[in-house]
Amino acid sequence: SQQGEEDPQAxxxxxxxxxxxNCSYKTSINNLQWYRQNSGxxxxxxxxxxxNEREKHSGRLRVTLDTSKxxxxxxxxxxxxxxxxxxxxxxxxxxxxxxxxxxxxTELSVKP
Amino acid sequence: xxVVSQHPSRxxxxxxxxxxxxxxxxxxxxxxxFWYRQFPKKSLMLMATSNEGxxxxxxxxxxxxxxxxxxxxxxxxxxxxxxxxxxxxxxxxCSARVETGPNYEQYFGPGTRLTVT
Numbered sequence: 001s002q003q004g005e006e007d008p009q010a011x012x013x014x015x016x017x018x019x020x021x022n023c024s025y026k027t028s029i030n031n032l033q034w035y036r037q038n039s040g041x042x043x044x045x046x047x048x049x050x051x052n053e054r055e056k057h058s059g060r061l062r063v064t065l066d067t068s069k070x071x072x073x074x075x076x077x078x079x080x081x082x083x084x085x086x087x088x089x090x091x092x093x094x095x096x097x098x099x100x101x102x103x104x105x106t107e108l109s110v111k112p
Numbered sequence: 113x114x115v116v117s118q119h120p121s122r123x124x125x126x127x128x129x130x131x132x133x134x135x136x137x138x139x140x141x142x143x144x145x146f147w148y149r150q151f152p153k154k155s156l157m158l159m160a161t162s163n164e165g166x167x168x169x170x171x172x173x174x175x176x177x178x179x180x181x182x183x184x185x186x187x188x189x190x191x192x193x194x195x196x197x198x199x200x201x202x203x204x205x206c207s208a209r210v211e212t213g214p215n216y217e218q219y220f221g222p223g224t225r226l227t228v229t
Contacts, residue, residue, distance in 0.1 A: 035220075040225070042220055097161055097169065098209065102158075
């Protein structure tokens with residue numbers, strides 16, 4: 001079953017602009033992770049934020065987590081054409097056997 | 113870093129035949145592996161949790177007799193799609209879990225694209 005819903009489903013921006021993707025989930029989580037997937041390829045782990053953290057940075061990536069609203073956002077600053085990919089959030093829930101459940105994903109297109 | 117491989121990366125098979133996909137953790141041991149399925153332009157759907165030495169736990173709606181999972185060792189899990197049909201065509205991704213304290217880490221394989229003709 002899917003846990004998260006992401007919006008927007010698709011996002012098209014110009015190179016240099018910022019891209020923001022949002023993820024909402026339904027149940028309590030232990031951590032939330034963001035992944036990138038280039039078309040037809042495997043997943044690349046971007047960042048993990050624990051349930052007791054509110055914000056985390058990694059290079060041009062900034063992730064926030066609001067457990068009261070059960071939502072997270074991923075911000076990519078100064079986007080590049082190479083950032084074009086699908087982005088998924090995934091939630092880890094211990095009391096469901098430690099499964100990682102993925103959101104629907106956002107398809108990001110960065111135009112040069 | 114932890115590496116997970118999948119073999120084959122692509123496979124084409126005829127309807128009615130069975131196909132086996134391997135998932136290996138190359139430089140670590142994994143008591144738990146997961147199998148996901150992904151349709152084009154869709155998200156990953158968890159199919160089952162594979163535990164070394166015991167039966168797999170399947171998600172609701174996944175036919176366990178059609179998708180046979182075997183986790184025979186701490187570095188290998190296999191998914192066998194039996195009596196494949198065109199609707200089984202999909203991208204299958206495995207992941208292996210490393211338990212590092214209170215937060216698990218999961219490492220994903222590169223995926224296997226199955227086409228059933």
